[in-house]
Amino acid sequence: MNDPRKPVSSAVKALTGAAVVVFALCVCCGPALAGRFVNLTETAVFPQGEGEVVQATAFSACRGPGHSIDTIEFQAGVEYGLINRLQVGFALPALIATRDQATRTTAVDGTALWGLYNFIDPVTQGWGFAAAALYGGAADTQTGELALLVEKPFDRWLLVYNGILGRSWARISALDDTNFMTHHLGASWHAARGLYFGVETDWLLEQTPDTGWETAERYLGPNLSFETGPLWITAAAHFEIEGGDFTPDQVYRVQVGLPF
Secondary structure (H helix, E strand, O other), X not given: OOOOOOOHHHHHHHHHHHXXXXXXXXXXXXXXXXOOOOOOOOOOOOOOOOEEEEEEEEEEEEEEOOEEEEEEEEEEEEXXXXXXXXXXXXXXXXXXXXXXXXXXXXEEEOEEEEEEEEEEOHHHHOOEEEEEEEEEEOOOEEEEEEEEEXXXXXXXXXXXXXXXXXXXXXXXXXXXXXXXXXXXXXEEEEEEOOEEEEEEEEEEEEEEOOOEEEEEEEEEEEEEEEEEOOEEEEEEEEEEEEEOOOOOOEEEEEEEEEEO
């Protein structure tokens, strides 16, 4: 969790570093096939030799006593079915533009590599189970993560849970090494052909030597997914339920995927 006593310049660095990690995760463990969520990974994977390109955009706003920070990010990723049941991918460095009350900065930073293995196929078995691993690197941090993914369809509904355990290693003095655990839960309703409405929530817990385990941030918000031909578009708005002075109050994300 960011220390509210830090100057705004340090807070901007911390926000940017955290955003790269989270944003890379959205692309990397991002939707396989046509994804219904922006912050959850479904368990299905691409067949061997098939994949997709994903373009992700995010805007976040952080308001608090004495500061106002806006960030917009653009990042592209590729997912590919390497062998039967195994999907791999990588995220290109993100373009990140940050503005606070005094400065405007632009950076190209943050990339990630990941793999996802499907143990139970949701199409043939009626529910899905998969595991994923990720390494993400940025100028300020590097991160390793392990994730368990579960999904269950109910007629027109789809429920998905992701549990993630990871560690972030700081490369600058303004940040601390941190163990973290994230719970993502989402529900999506198939409203019409190619149209889905849903809701998703994120709960991030962090462990540091000074504080132990504590909630760093919680978000909740709606999402919308639309398919037209091979192209799919998913958008979501996440609103802060709990967080620190320098965690975004609201985050808006759009992802566009094109299979190949």
